[in-house]
Amino acid sequence: MDIFLKDIxxxxxxxxxxxxxxxxxxxxxxxYCKSDDYYKVLKQIILSLLTGKEIILLxxxxxxxxxxxLTGHTDLSEFNTVLNKGFIPKINxxxxxxxxxxxxxxNWKITLFTSGTxxxxxxxxxxxxxxxxxxxTSERTKDNIWGFAYNPTHMAGIQVFFxxxxxxxxxxxxxxxxxxxxxxxxxxxxxxxISATPTFYRLLLPCSEKFSxxxxxxxxxxxxxxxxxxxxxxxxxxxxxxxxxxxxxxGTLFASQDEVFSIRSDFEAFIQIKNNELFIHGSLLxxxxxxxxxxxxxxxxxxxxxxxxxxxxxLNRKSEMINVGGYKVNPLEVEEVILEVKGITNVxxxxxxxxxxxNIICCEVVSSDHQITEAKIRSLLQYKLQEYKIxxxxxxxxxxxxxRTGKIKRNS
Amino acid sequence: MAMVRxxxxxxxxxxKIRDDIxxxxxxxxxxxxxxxxxxxxxxxxxxxxxxxxxxxxxIGFDSLDLAELTVRVEAEFNIDIFEDGIINxxxxxxxxxxx
Numbered sequence: 172m173d174i175f176l177k178d179i180x181x182x183x184x185x186x187x188x189x190x191x192x193x194x195x196x197x198x199x200x201x202x203y204c205k206s207d208d209y210y211k212v213l214k215q216i217i218l219s220l221l222t223g224k225e226i227i228l229l230x231x232x233x234x235x236x237x238x239x240x241l242t243g244h245t246d247l248s249e250f251n252t253v254l255n256k257g258f259i260p261k262i263n264x265x266x267x268x269x270x271x272x273x274x275x276x277x278n279w280k281i282t283l284f285t286s287g288t289x290x291x292x293x294x295x296x297x298x299x300x301x302x303x304x305x306x307x308t309s310e311r312t313k314d315n316i317w318g319f320a321y322n323p324t325h326m327a328g329i330q331v332f333f334x335x336x337x338x339x340x341x342x343x344x345x346x347x348x349x350x351x352x353x354x355x356x357x358x359x360x361x362x363x364x365i366s367a368t369p370t371f372y373r374l375l376l377p378c379s380e381k382f383s384x385x386x387x388x389x390x391x392x393x394x395x396x397x398x399x400x401x402x403x404x405x406x407x408x409x410x411x412x413x414x415x416x417x418x419x420x421x422g423t424l425f426a427s428q429d430e431v432f433s434i435r436s437d438f439e440a441f442i443q444i445k446n447n448e449l450f451i452h453g454s455l456l457x458x459x460x461x462x463x464x465x466x467x468x469x470x471x472x473x474x475x476x477x478x479x480x481x482x483x484x485x486l487n488r489k490s491e492m493i494n495v496g497g498y499k500v501n502p503l504e505v506e507e508v509i510l511e512v513k514g515i516t517n518v519x520x521x522x523x524x525x526x527x528x529x530n531i532i533c534c535e536v537v538s539s540d541h542q543i544t545e546a547k548i549r550s551l552l553q554y555k556l557q558e559y560k561i562x563x564x565x566x567x568x569x570x571x572x573x574x575r576t577g578k579i580k581r582n583s
Numbered sequence: 584m585a586m587v588r589x590x591x592x593x594x595x596x597x598x599k600i601r602d603d604i605x606x607x608x609x610x611x612x613x614x615x616x617x618x619x620x621x622x623x624x625x626x627x628x629x630x631x632x633x634x635x636x637x638x639x640x641x642i643g644f645d646s647l648d649l650a651e652l653t654v655r656v657e658a659e660f661n662i663d664i665f666e667d668g669i670i671n672x673x674x675x676x677x678x679x680x681x682x
Contacts, residue, residue, distance in 0.1 A: 350639070525654065527665055528646060528650045531647075545623065550625060553625070563654065
């Protein structure tokens with residue numbers, strides 16, 4: 172059986188033939204894609220590639236308030252359009268599908284949202300060239316079986332999806348499963364490649380079993396510590412473990428075996444390091460609504476290890492973005508929403524170091540209403556923010572410390 | 584001699600009772616913390632904890648809940664229970680806190 176996607180959380184095994192039938196019989200398309208069913212998300216991306224229509228990805232757990240803020244609309248079903256017969260090219264088989272996808276209509280684009288620096292999420296659009304720039308297709312990659320451990324509406328998930336799709340590989344969902352289910356899926360499906368955040372791997376450990384089918388473990392989104400790295404080498408004895416640096420704006424940019432990233436010589440012209448800050452040339456980026464000039468400042472601080480060839484190591488981010496288990500949270504966005512809670516007059520959102528997620532979100536609030544409790548604020552925020560953005564520890568204070576310029580101090 | 588032995592027994596008994604009380608209090612605090620985390624996520628609370636209960640499979644914690652648990656436990660006991668790696672059961676929390 173040639174599997175396209177296996178998702179045991181939904182009892183679903185979709186073969187490539189099933190997918191092709193489904194695509195050939197599709198009659199409705201919506202530019203907005205918001206679903207917690209991985210199959211529906213991946214199918215809709217493929218449908219957009221076949222029709223050349225834009226696709227805008229929204230997280231399935233986004234609240235109605237967040238959707239309104241991002242899209243300006245409340246009812247996305249208004250955007251359903253009928254696909255007339257003959258509008259989608261007829262697909263005969265898997266080979267045919269992959270060939271057609273590799274040459275999508277020129278207007279096709281995929282749009283995602285990323286935490287902006289001002290509190291308003293930023294829209295980033297990629298063309299087929301920019302999204303598939305780092306996809307490798309070869310004899311060696313054609314039989315890979317992917318353990319899918321990302322959210323499919325985030326950049327990392329999209330990149331894994333395109334790598335698997337253009338190689339005709341099978342995708343096995345691992346994200347959101349219990350450890351036992353994850354281990355069963357790796358063992359039973361002979362998964363060869365897994366790409367996930369360090370938090371995902373950390374939560375798999377300790378594990379006494381060994382999985383020899385896995386050839387490649389990729390991690391990104393946060394710093395990977397040595398202890399996790401060592402334990403993973405034992406659980407996956409045949410795997411090459413790689414760190415990647417990627418961003419929603421540019422996709423995957425660099426990979427390394429350890430903390431030091433070396434830059435290929437043909438790539439050096441697109442990278443600049445000024446005052447320890449990493450800049451990327453605009454030609455590598457997707458289109459964003461923010462104007463940044465020829466060079467884009469990633470907000471990442473790096474330390475140069477060698478000039479020729481260029482090697483560097485990441486220090487941390489200069490920006491105020493908080494990394495929660497690989498998800499970036501903008502404290503300003505969270506503060507804005509908390510200030511909407513009646514009775515709260517001031518708020519400070521800040522990170523606290525955490526051994527599981529890297530950081531967790533905390534906040535201090537000044538409240539004029541003594542009836543307000545932590546649980547009450549949390550339950551109100553559930554309707555306004557995605558779960559990972561909601562502060563996990565809320566403390567009540569009489570006033571908040573400010574800097575000399577009157578800004579709220581954000582360091583914990 | 585008999586007097587010394589009685590005193591010794593009382594002395595050791597005192598420490599045993601004190602340890603038992605401390606363990607009881609520690610377990611009650613852990614229960615309270617776990618229920619705070621559950622309540623904050625609008626998940627059903629637990630009435631009692633057993634050492635073999637699995638934090639994720641039995642209590643229903645996800646990674647965000649586990650992270651919150653570590654912070655709340657650390658604030659109370661000054662111990663990062665996840666510092667040396669992930670722990671999975673209630674009993675493992677007790678062990679970390681009894682040290």
